Amino acid sequence: GKRLRDVPPAALRSHPRKLLLRGNWIRSIPRTVFRDLDGLEVLDLSENPFHESQQPIPDTIQTLRSLTDLVVDKCSLTSVNPRVFSLPSLMRLSLGGNALSSLPRELGAASYVVKLSLNRNALTALPDVFMSMPYLEKPCPSFFSPTTC
Numbered sequence: 428g429k430r431l432r433d434v435p436p437a438a439l440r441s442h443p444r445k446l447l448l449r450g451n452w453i454r455s456i457p458r459t460v461f462r463d464l465d466g467l468e469v470l471d472l473s474e475n476p477f478h479e480s481q482q483p484i485p486d487t488i489q490t491l492r493s494l495t496d497l498v499v500d501k502c503s504l505t506s507v508n509p510r511v512f513s514l515p516s517l518m519r520l521s522l523g524g525n526a527l528s529s530l531p532r533e534l535g536a537a538s539y540v541v542k543l544s545l546n547r548n549a550l551t552a553l554p555d556v557f558m559s560m561p562y563l564e565k566p567c568p569s570f571f572s573p574t575t576c
Contacts, residue, residue: 442467472502498521501525509533529552
């Protein structure tokens with residue numbers, strides 16, 4: 428991380444396939460950031476102090492039709508924008524080390540997700556739709572702690 432407070436416009440001009448913003452001071456992602464990033468495949472927003480009074484990940488994330496990997500670890504999230512689960516190419520979603528106590532029902536829309544990391548959260552249960560996700564590698568019963576599997 429470079430301790431950025433905003434997503435640098437120069438990083439977006441080249442229409443990157445990977446956008447790695449881990450370990451900065453970004454508090455929210457502006458709605459316009461995802462415009463024209465239709466080829467983006469990997470987005471890492473981990474270790475940013477997102478501000479919960481705003482939606483840190485905007486609804487415009489749904490425009491990232493090629494996104495296969497989304498990593499939002501250690502961001503103090505208490506909720507996840509449900510639009511994340513409607514990304515058609517999403518295969519790996521990592522939400523570890525946040526403050527999530529529940530997940531929205533929209534989780535079931537993430538039908539192509541193979542790997543879902545939820546460790547180090549405050550989850551006590553998963554929505555029923557979790558078990559109907561066809562490609563998901565199901566976690567062990569103690570999915571809250573990855574070291575026990």
